[in-house]
Amino acid sequence: MASSFLSSGIIQPLPLRSPDKPQTLFDHLKTTSTFLGSTSKLRSVSLSKPNLPNPHRRSTVVAVSDVLKEKKTKSAASSSQLLITREEGLELYEDMVLGRAFEDMCAQMYYRGKMFGFVHLYNGQEAVSTGFIKLLKKEDCVVSTYRDHVHALSKGVPARAVMSELFGKATGCCRGQGGSMHMFSKEHNVLGGFAFIGEGIPVATGAAFTSKYKREVLKEDCDEVTLAFFGDGTCNNGQFFECLNMAALWKLPIVFVVENNLWAIGMSHLRATSDPEIWKKGPAFGMPGFHVDGMDVLKVREVAKEAIQRARRGEGPTLVECETYRFRGHSLADPDELRDPAEKAHYAARDPITALKKYIFDNKLASEAELKAIEKKIDEVVEESVEFADASPPPPRSQLLENVFADPKGFGIGPDGSYRCEDPKFTEGTAHV
Amino acid sequence: MWGTMRQRVSYLALSRTRPVVYASRSYASGPKQMTVREALNTAIDEEMSADPKVFLMGEEVGEYQGAYKISKGLLDKYGPGRVIDTPITEAGFAGIGVGAAYHGLKPIIEFMTFNFSLQAIDHIINSAAKSNYMSAGQISVPIVFRGPNGAAAGVGAQHSQCFAAWYGACPGLKVLVPYSSEDARGLLKAAIRDPDPVVFLENELLYGQSFPVSEEALDSSFSLPIGKAKIEREGKDVTIVTYARMVDYSLQAAEILAKEGISAEVINLRSIRPLDRSAINASVRKTSRLVTVEEGFPQHGVGAEICMSVIEESFDFLDAPVERIAGADIPMPYAANLERMALPQIDDIIRAAKRTCYRSAPKAAAA
Numbered sequence A: 001m002a003s004s005f006l007s008s009g010i011i012q013p014l015p016l017r018s019p020d021k022p023q024t025l026f027d028h029l030k031t032t033s034t035f036l037g038s039t040s041k042l043r044s045v046s047l048s049k050p051n052l053p054n055p056h057r058r059s060t061v062v063a064v065s066d067v068l069k070e071k072k073t074k075s076a077a078s079s080s081q082l083l084i085t086r087e088e089g090l091e092l093y094e095d096m097v098l099g100r101a102f103e104d105m106c107a108q109m110y111y112r113g114k115m116f117g118f119v120h121l122y123n124g125q126e127a128v129s130t131g132f133i134k135l136l137k138k139e140d141c142v143v144s145t146y147r148d149h150v151h152a153l154s155k156g157v158p159a160r161a162v163m164s165e166l167f168g169k170a171t172g173c174c175r176g177q178g179g180s181m182h183m184f185s186k187e188h189n190v191l192g193g194f195a196f197i198g199e200g201i202p203v204a205t206g207a208a209f210t211s212k213y214k215r216e217v218l219k220e221d222c223d224e225v226t227l228a229f230f231g232d233g234t235c236n237n238g239q240f241f242e243c244l245n246m247a248a249l250w251k252l253p254i255v256f257v258v259e260n261n262l263w264a265i266g267m268s269h270l271r272a273t274s275d276p277e278i279w280k281k282g283p284a285f286g287m288p289g290f291h292v293d294g295m296d297v298l299k300v301r302e303v304a305k306e307a308i309q310r311a312r313r314g315e316g317p318t319l320v321e322c323e324t325y326r327f328r329g330h331s332l333a334d335p336d337e338l339r340d341p342a343e344k345a346h347y348a349a350r351d352p353i354t355a356l357k358k359y360i361f362d363n364k365l366a367s368e369a370e371l372k373a374i375e376k377k378i379d380e381v382v383e384e385s386v387e388f389a390d391a392s393p394p395p396p397r398s399q400l401l402e403n404v405f406a407d408p409k410g411f412g413i414g415p416d417g418s419y420r421c422e423d424p425k426f427t428e429g430t431a432h433v
Numbered sequence B: 001m002w003g004t005m006r007q008r009v010s011y012l013a014l015s016r017t018r019p020v021v022y023a024s025r026s027y028a029s030g031p032k033q034m035t036v037r038e039a040l041n042t043a044i045d046e047e048m049s050a051d052p053k054v055f056l057m058g059e060e061v062g063e064y065q066g067a068y069k070i071s072k073g074l075l076d077k078y079g080p081g082r083v084i085d086t087p088i089t090e091a092g093f094a095g096i097g098v099g100a101a102y103h104g105l106k107p108i109i110e111f112m113t114f115n116f117s118l119q120a121i122d123h124i125i126n127s128a129a130k131s132n133y134m135s136a137g138q139i140s141v142p143i144v145f146r147g148p149n150g151a152a153a154g155v156g157a158q159h160s161q162c163f164a165a166w167y168g169a170c171p172g173l174k175v176l177v178p179y180s181s182e183d184a185r186g187l188l189k190a191a192i193r194d195p196d197p198v199v200f201l202e203n204e205l206l207y208g209q210s211f212p213v214s215e216e217a218l219d220s221s222f223s224l225p226i227g228k229a230k231i232e233r234e235g236k237d238v239t240i241v242t243y244a245r246m247v248d249y250s251l252q253a254a255e256i257l258a259k260e261g262i263s264a265e266v267i268n269l270r271s272i273r274p275l276d277r278s279a280i281n282a283s284v285r286k287t288s289r290l291v292t293v294e295e296g297f298p299q300h301g302v303g304a305e306i307c308m309s310v311i312e313e314s315f316d317f318l319d320a321p322v323e324r325i326a327g328a329d330i331p332m333p334y335a336a337n338l339e340r341m342a343l344p345q346i347d348d349i350i351r352a353a354k355r356t357c358y359r360s361a362p363k364a365a366a367a
Helices: A024-032 A039-047 A066-074 A086-111 A126-133 A149-155 A159-167 A200-216 A238-250 A278-284 A297-312 A341-348 A352-362 A368-391 B002-014 B036-050 B074-078 B090-102 B116-129 B164-168 B181-193 B245-259 B277-287 B302-317 B336-342 B346-356
Strands: A141-143 A226-231 A254-260 A289-293 A318-323 B032-035 B054-058 B083-085 B106-110 B144-148 B174-176 B198-202 B210-213 B230-233 B238-242 B264-268 B271-273 B290-293 B323-325
Touching: A086 A126, A086 A149, A086 A159, A086 A297, A086 A352, A086 A368, A126 A149, A126 A226, A126 A254, A126 A297, A126 A352, A141 A149, A141 A200, A149 A159, A159 A368, A200 A226, A200 A238, A200 A254, A200 B090, A200 B116, A238 A254, A238 A278, A238 B090, A254 A278, A254 A297, A278 A289, A278 A318, A289 A297, A297 A318, A297 A352, A352 A368, B032 B036, B032 B181, B036 B054, B036 B074, B036 B181, B054 B090, B074 B083, B090 B106, B090 B116, B116 B144, B144 B181, B164 B174, B164 B198, B164 B271, B164 B302, B174 B181, B181 B198, B181 B210, B230 B245, B238 B245, B238 B277, B238 B346, B245 B264, B245 B290, B245 B346, B264 B277, B277 B290, B277 B302, B290 B302, B290 B346, B302 B323, B323 B346
Parallel strands: A141 A226, A226 A254, A254 A318, A289 A318, B054 B083, B054 B106, B106 B144, B144 B198, B174 B198, B238 B264, B238 B290, B290 B323
Antiparallel strands: B032 B210, B174 B271, B230 B264
């Protein structure tokens, strides 16, 4: 398995497009104008080819991992080789249903006025979060963007803590001070929740740096891995490239997970990016780049396993592009008018939860009744979290000025009221040079 | 031994009403002279030696021994795992520092000058300063961003801005502005040990200057409190509040004013955020006149904040309007004579002090 990854040097990517598929549409756009002035141009182009609702995306996507290719050629009948056990299947199903039910409840609560500000929902992308995060240990870190509710839930932050945070109550995971876009949990190693796209990538790289530092400088036994989640729009941002460079340069234990849902608010990925195949940017910096069908949790999980093992072994970073789709608008305030209904329908038919359900039934891993029981349980969890959040108090006035600094008064004054620098313990361990 | 050292540290550093005058650098309270560069170098060295979680990251800090030789010798001593040369990616490595600080390490991030910090300001403000608040205390960020700030000599507009006011406006940051070697040592050590993000604004022109340092300051456990100003020179007629390189000019101006019968009290702020409002106000209540001196741009500057603080708390004590001296409201020119005109000079401070004492003096210098 290790031989299929080159730890240094550039991996030649496997050709993705089947040779018989013509590229005329892409060239046509290129010759008429280099600026696609509007998304409607893309839409009119796509409607003229009814068989391929979106000609730039393959309708069946193959995960490009070398390992999977080996697996497929090795196994005589791939259907006889199950990718998950029953327990894993149920765990994955439960996590995805939790993500979906929670986000649907958020929408309801928003329209009822319980939640406010910017709320970005994750419907449709659950396979990516579940596929990756369920492979992590508690010490591993997750860094996300503003679309972070489900990442926090998958990592183990209780649903009631996230819901209270969204309602702005004192019992939220950040005591109501963070909000929808800033989910932090030290206990579960969720390092945020960042509103600026691209901001989370260097922070994630820093957490990975810490892991390597602990191992090499502090000589601790540390194999923590960090996952950085971000979208297609972020892949055009300078910080993304800066971090790909440094992560590969220093072989940091990080996986860069691109949730390519094709849209950055109303800006189509194809209108914004010179080379829309994001996975290619990995080999350009000396790390493997993979493209995977992000609507299929099992495929995501396979690729994720490889990438995370690679990082744990100290072989460095990986870039994984997950082709996925968000069923709702960019945020709850987005009217979502620019996206083609045919495209939406195409992806709705590939709902990851339905796909996993089908896999479970086809392989007789669980019965309909068991899955229904899980759904009911999740509904109850989400209902309970809403009740809890409703019943929780808003933050008290005294909380307004708290937590600006870790040291209580910000003057270098410790909890006992005197200057920290006078405390002998402050200077404990100072060495003589 | 520890008991006496504690007493002496508090005696020297905290007391504001001691009659000892540190007015001119020709007085040596201890036999040793140390440049600011050495002070910073030894401070970082000692802190890295004391705590293995402290590491230094920046451009040219390792093999080049530091762009201004502040980190000389550190690579050889601590190895490339702890003194890390980065590619030219301020946003990237500032963010990496913040992420490492989130997760338990104590980074010192060096910017070659604070002008370059603009490329990383998103991380300083949004992911460092605000995180303790946004996470309700779960995630503290024990990071230090340091580097030279303000004007140097003939380096042009993009290398000469003073960022004290910009960073000083942001809650969640501590902003320190050392002047002497003792300031540099004590404040940098306090900053590295502090659990919050600290912006440590040094000055390139001060790096090579020597100052006397006391025995206490040489001890490896020395540190200064954050948020306390220092009265560099006692006086009773007018208060001059200033920081960094302008402390030097103010002290020289105070000497000249003394010969003309005006006794000026010079306060070295040492810390822009938290601002030592009580020291400033106590001084103004004593002298009734205030002049603020800074190198940065005048609009929304440090002087404006100090003036407002005095109006809020000590308005009745003022005998004259507050005078604010700042750099000219222009990008820094290159020509040497224009650069001189764009920065406060000792004459400007003297004239402003005289104006507050109603000894008339023209507002603008002759060209």
